[in-house]
Amino acid sequence: MKKNTPLQVLQTLEPYLTNNSPLCELTQPGDLLMKFKDKDNDSDFYFNILQYKTDTEFLLLIDWKPMNSNTVSNKQMWIKANLLETYFKNWIDLLRAYENVKTIYDDPIIEAFADEYYTEFEIIDDDANEKPFKTKQILLLNDHLEDIQNRIGEFINEENKTEIQEIISDVIELKANLSKKSKKWVIKNLSLVWAKITKQGPVFMKEFLSETSKFVIKEGVKFIYEKGTELLS
Incomplete structure (x- = not known):
């Protein structure tokens, strides 16, 4: 070709x-x-x-x-x-x-939480816009997302039904792209998922975000939990 x-x-x-x-x-x-x-x-x-x-x-x-x-x-x-x-x-x-541009379609609460997470975990590698995570990191992140997908439905009620279904949809798409997208794309979308979970309240944060101690996202061996506990404290 x-x-x-x-x-x-x-x-x-x-x-x-x-x-x-x-x-x-x-x-x-x-x-x-x-x-x-x-x-x-x-x-x-x-x-x-x-x-x-x-x-x-x-x-x-x-x-x-x-x-x-x-x-x-x-x-x-x-x-x-x-x-x-x-x-x-x-x-x-x-x-x-x-x-x-700011519009009525934006959710400033979710944006604020997403920015907070993304700022903490942003990958600054030179190739972060082009290269994917390492295979072991992809598998660990996939486990984390599967945990959210499999269990968050237990917390659905009439008030949060739409938001929880949106989180599940985001998680499914993120899982499908863990090995196809760049590090920055993954972190940006993972931060958005976390932000939507955080907006649901402390119960959701403790139930799902405390599990981030399992997932390596930066070069070498560095765990999200090291930063995540600071955000949650």
């Missing part, structure tokens, strides 16, 4: 293979040249590079969503290859603007 594509095209796309933006991720392109998606699981925003032309001048066919700040519709067009960085940056800027 590599040698079926002109070197000029591959060299143009190469810098985007190590995209370090916390707002989007490079995914399997299928029949496309390159495919990015918004890291927000509830979003369908994307930036795709579909085709190339090199007959008269070097052109790329791109497709992105949202087109601009005035619409959530997509836009598809041919551009000169040297303009790709500009269009991609504009799309990233839109994602950042969505990330920062």
Whole structure:
């Protein structure tokens, strides 16, 4: 496949293979040249590079969503290859603007707890945006998530039913991606799960978050519990 594509095209796309933006991720392109998606699981925003032309001048066919700040519709067009960085940056800027704007859809309590956890456990490795956790860490985190998935249903009542089901859904998705996503993606989404559990109150925190002593998340042997007990005290 590599040698079926002109070197000029591959060299143009190469810098985007190590995209370090916390707002989007490079995914399997299928029949496309390159495919990015918004890291927000509830979003369908994307930036795709579909085709190339090199007959008269070097052109790329791109497709992105949202087109601009005035619409959530997509836009598809041919551009000169040297303009790709500009269009991609504009799309990233839109994602950042969505990330920062405050709306009625936001839950400031969950956001505060998630930020607290993420700040404590954020991975600062140079490859944290690209590389996954080690296999033993993945298995330990999977055990922790399975414990939440298997037992949190015991605490459902009429008042928290929707929130608990949302936690279970988040846990299932996180488990499915432990070996497919980067360290930072895992920690960001794990922090969100913990935040939603924390919002349910001290009973939930003691029941599920005290188990974090089992899970290694940083280089070497460092346990979440060492920080987690500080947060819970």
